[in-house]
Amino acid sequence: MKFGVVVFPGSNCDHDAYHVISKVIGQPVDFIWHRDTSLDGYDCIVLPGGFSYGDYLRTGAIASHSPIMRSVVSFARSGGYVFGICNGFQILCESGLLPGALIRNSSLSFVCRHVDLRVERTDTAFTRDYARGQILSIPVAHGEGNYVCDPETLARLEGEGQVVFRYVSAAGDVTPESNPNGSMNNIAGIISREGNVLGMMPHPERAAEEALGSTDGRGMFTSLASAIAELAKAS
Amino acid sequence: MKAEVFVTLKRGVLDPQGKAIHHAVETVGYSGIAGVRQGKYFEIELGGGMSVDEARAKVDRLAREILSNPVIEDFRTEIQE
Numbered sequence: 001m002k003f004g005v006v007v008f009p010g011s012n013c014d015h016d017a018y019h020v021i022s023k024v025i026g027q028p029v030d031f032i033w034h035r036d037t038s039l040d041g042y043d044c045i046v047l048p049g050g051f052s053y054g055d056y057l058r059t060g061a062i063a064s065h066s067p068i069m070r071s072v073v074s075f076a077r078s079g080g081y082v083f084g085i086c087n088g089f090q091i092l093c094e095s096g097l098l099p100g101a102l103i104r105n106s107s108l109s110f111v112c113r114h115v116d117l118r119v120e121r122t123d124t125a126f127t128r129d130y131a132r133g134q135i136l137s138i139p140v141a142h143g144e145g146n147y148v149c150d151p152e153t154l155a156r157l158e159g160e161g162q163v164v165f166r167y168v169s170a171a172g173d174v175t176p177e178s179n180p181n182g183s184m185n186n187i188a189g190i191i192s193r194e195g196n197v198l199g200m201m202p203h204p205e206r207a208a209e210e211a212l213g214s215t216d217g218r219g220m221f222t223s224l225a226s227a228i229a230e231l232a233k234a235s
Numbered sequence: 236m237k238a239e240v241f242v243t244l245k246r247g248v249l250d251p252q253g254k255a256i257h258h259a260v261e262t263v264g265y266s267g268i269a270g271v272r273q274g275k276y277f278e279i280e281l282g283g284g285m286s287v288d289e290a291r292a293k294v295d296r297l298a299r300e301i302l303s304n305p306v307i308e309d310f311r312t313e314i315q316e
Contacts, residue, residue, distance in 0.1 A: 057301075057302070058304055061301070065301065093306070101306040101307045103248070108252065148248060148306075148307060149306065150306070182251075
């Protein structure tokens with residue numbers, strides 16, 4: 001089993017993701033430079049948070065055309081797990097692996113704080129270690145996390161259960177006040193129809209150890225590790 | 236030859252920056268401004284040996300593939316000989 005964390009110029013959560021995978025959940029992991037093109041031997045690719053290429057043009061736009069992304073797209077199309085966090089989510093949308101786009105927060109402010117997320121699905125490789133409806137305290141840190149898509153896409157995402165995380169109040173209700181960026185339907189994270197590509201704006205890698213105030217994000221990494229171990233056993 | 240590309244947010248996509256600019260415009264005292272939408276403008280220098288039709292096809296493609304995001308934006312291109 002092996003994880004890979006892609007490093008783009010301007011990625012700044014790559015070491016956090018690497019640390020959680022290697023030290024907190026104890027799994028093998030490599031950094032992968034954006035100019036590399038081979039993903040042989042990897043089971044899960046993490047696109048980390050940050051400001052790839054300084055957010056030039058649109059967030060994630062330049063990164064989505066970098067050499068490694070061609071390989072990530074074919075890796076995803078062949079069923080490999082791809083986990084995009086914050087800027088990684090923006091890159092997944094720009095590359096067409098996930099539908100929709102992330103635009104400027106409706107408040108126009110950069111939002112950096114813990115938010116409450118509701119786990120909408122637990123039958124995915126990313127969320128099997130959570131309980132349905134569980135509320136997670138995980139930080140967001142972004143200026144462009146406002147999820148938008150056309151009405152048909154939104155209906156399809158909701159209809160097919162592709163919304164995996166939603167911003168909610170501490171009581172677990174979807175309210176305008178609990179939405180940090182104006183995202184449609186309080187969407188914080190979505191998954192591909194095939195269930196192997198997940199993108200989310202909040203940072204689970206910043207909430208995986210007691211010292212950081214929350215361990216609620218750890219479950220995504222342990223979920224992936226157990227899903228990959230299960231696949232390996234089956235093959 | 237030069238090309239110009241204008242990228243604008245699709246109608247219906249919220250433009251908080253445009254709204255903030257509109258608000259500032261009103262604060263300064265301009266009247267009769269009904270709304271402001273912000274977009275992007277690109278100037279592209281084209282190499283020689285290309286016909287206008289070829290240039291237009293090339294620039295349209297790069298505007299669609301890179302300069303704009305079709306989920307949220309529209310674009311318009313102009314070729315100057």
